[in-house]
Amino acid sequence: MNTTKELTVKESKIAYLLRLADDRLILGQRMSEWCGHGPVLEEDLALANMALDLIGHASSLYAYAAEVEDEGRDEDHFAYFRDDYEFTNLQLCELPKGDFAFTIARQFLFSSFSYFQYQQLKEAKDEQFAGMIDKHFKEIKYHLRHSRDWVLKLGDGTDESKERMQEAFDELWMYTGELFYIDGVDEMMLADGNGADLLSFKEEWKKLVEDTLKEATLNVPDWDQFMMTGSRTGMHTEHLGHMLAQMQFLRRSHPDADWK
Amino acid sequence: METQQQLDDFQARIDAGEKIEPKDWMPERYREQIIRMGSQHAHSEIVGMLPEGNWISRAPSLKRKLVLLAKVQDEAGHGLYLYSAIETLGVRRSELIDQYLYGNAKYSSIFNYPTLSYADVCVIGWLVDGAAIVNQTKLAHSSYGPYARANLRICKEESFHKKQGYEMVAKLAEGTPAQRKMVQSAVDRFWWPTLMMFGPNDSNSPNSAELLKWQVKLNTNDELRQHFVDRVVMEAEAVGLTLPDPDLKFNDETGHWEFGEIPWDEFWDVVKGNGVMNRERMKSRRKAHEDGAWVREAAQAYARKKNLSREKAS
C-alpha cells in the first residue's frame, strides 16, 4: 500500500494500536451477546469473562493510542466516533456470534493467534506498551486453554457437535488468511522494536491449529483455499455496520452528555 | 411420619439460632419451603440478566459497558450459588430449571418490565438492586445453612451493583436535559414495581407465617419495604429526583416515610403472566436452554469417551 508507506512512526504506532484494539473491542462486543444466553450457567460466566477481558484490553489500548496521539481524545473517541471504514479489525472478529460451536472455533483461532503475537509484543521496546501486553497475555493464555478444551469436547463429543464444529471451522477458514496480513504499518513497528513478526510464527500457529483439530477428530480445511482480505485497510463485511450502529447510537445521539 | 417431638426439637434448634444443615432432620414442609423460596430466588437472578443485558451492546461508554457486563455476569453467578444451595436438598438443578421454564415456578415480577432507555438499567441498579440487597442482607441469616451462605456471598459481591447504579443515576440527574428526562422517566416507571418486589402486604402473604416461624426469612414483607422506602426517599432527594407518589410524607411520630397505596392489581396481573415482557422473557430463556442442549450432551459424551479409554489403558 502506497499510502501506508508514507506514515510516520507515530502514525504507524497509532494505526498499530488501533488494529489491536479494534480486534478486541469488536470480538468482545460479539462475545458479550452471549451474556444471559449461554448453554449452561457456568459457561455463561466464562463467556462473559472473556468478553470483559477483550473489551478491557481494547479500552486500555485505545487509551494508549490517545496518549500517543496527544490530541486530548480518549478511548471512547475511538470506540464510539469512528465509522465502519475507519475500523481496522479482522473480519473474523465481526462475524455474527453464530452457535456455540462457531463462537468457540473463532475464539480458538483468534486466541491462538493472539498468543503468539502477544508473546512477541510483550518484549516490545516501549515499556509502557510491553507492560500492558504482558498483563493481557495472561488472560489470552486462559482464553486459549478454554477454547482449545471446548474444540476437543465438541469435536470429539456427539455426532451433532462434531458436525457443528466442523461446519464452524469450514466457514471461518477463509477469514484466517488476514491474520497474517502485513503492510507498512507492521513493517515500521517491527523496525521500531514494537511490532510482532507475524511470519515468524505462522507455521507454528498452523501446526497448533492442525494438531488441535486432529485431536478433536476434525478435518483440517485447505490452507490454500480462497482467503478474504481488506479489513486492515477498512474493508469489512456487512455485519460490522450493523454492529456499530447499535453500539454507537446512544453515545452519538447525545455527544455532549457525560456518560462515564 | 413426623412426630410432634421431632417438630418441637426442630423448632427449638431454630429458636436457639442454630443453622440447619443438609443432612439434619427437617420437616418435609420446611424442605419444600426452602426449595420453593430458594429456587424462585435463583430463577429471578437468571431472568434478571435479560432486562439489563438488553443494554450491554448499547452502553454509552466503554467503562459503562464493562460495569454492566460484569454486573449481569454476577447475576449468573448468584443464580448458580442459589441453585447449588438448593441442590443440597437432593433436588437437581435441571429439575428446578424445568419447573420454571416449563412448569409454574415463579420468579420476581420486576423482570417482566421492559428496559426502554439506558437510564432504566441505572435505575434498576439503584432501586431494584437496592431492594434486593435489603432482602438478601436479611436472608444471609436464614436458618438453612447453605442458603444463608449463598446469600452472604451474594451480598459481598452485590455491594457494587447498587453503587454503580446510584452513581450513574446521580450523573444523569445533573446531566443534559435529555439525560434528566430519561432518568426521571425511568424512576416513574420502576418505583411502584420496585415496591412490589417485597411481596404482598403481610395480611395477604400466605407463606409468610411459616417462613418466619422457621426463620427461613427474618422480617415481614412490609417491614422490609418500609426499611427500603425510608432509605430511598433520602437518596432521591439528594440527587433531585421525584418519586411518583403524591402521598409520600414523613411521619414524625413513627420516624418513617408513609407512602401511597401500591397498585396491587397490576402486581397480580404481572404475576399471572400479563406483564409487558413475561412471554418474551420465558421464550428467551427457553431458547437459551434448548439451544444449549447439544453442548451439554457433547461435553458429557466426551467425558464418557475419555473415561472409557482411561479404563482400557489401565
Add this chain to the structure above:
Amino acid sequence: MSENNEKDWPLWEVFYQPKNGKPYEHAGSLHASDAENALQNARDVYARRNEGIGIWVVPSDQITASTPEDMGSFFDPASDKPYRHPQFYSVPRAVKKRS
C-alpha cells in the same frame, strides 16, 4: 421430569486457597462435565475477584461426610479432654510476666 439422571453435568465441590500459606476453604459447588471443565468453571465462577491463588475441585459424590447421628460419638468425647489445650496448664508467674 427427573427421569433422565444425566441431564445435569456432575456436581463438584470447589475449594480455594485465599492466600499463600493459608489452608484451602470450601467455596461452593458447580456443575462440570469433567475435571478440566470443573477447574476452569471454578476459576470463572468462584475466583472472579481475586478470591484465591489455588483451586481444588472434587466430585461431590466422592466426599464421605459424617452424619448428624455421628455427632455425639464423634465430637462430644473431645469436650472433656481439657489436657489437650494450653489453658489447662499453669506457668510460673515470673515466666508469664516476661512473655
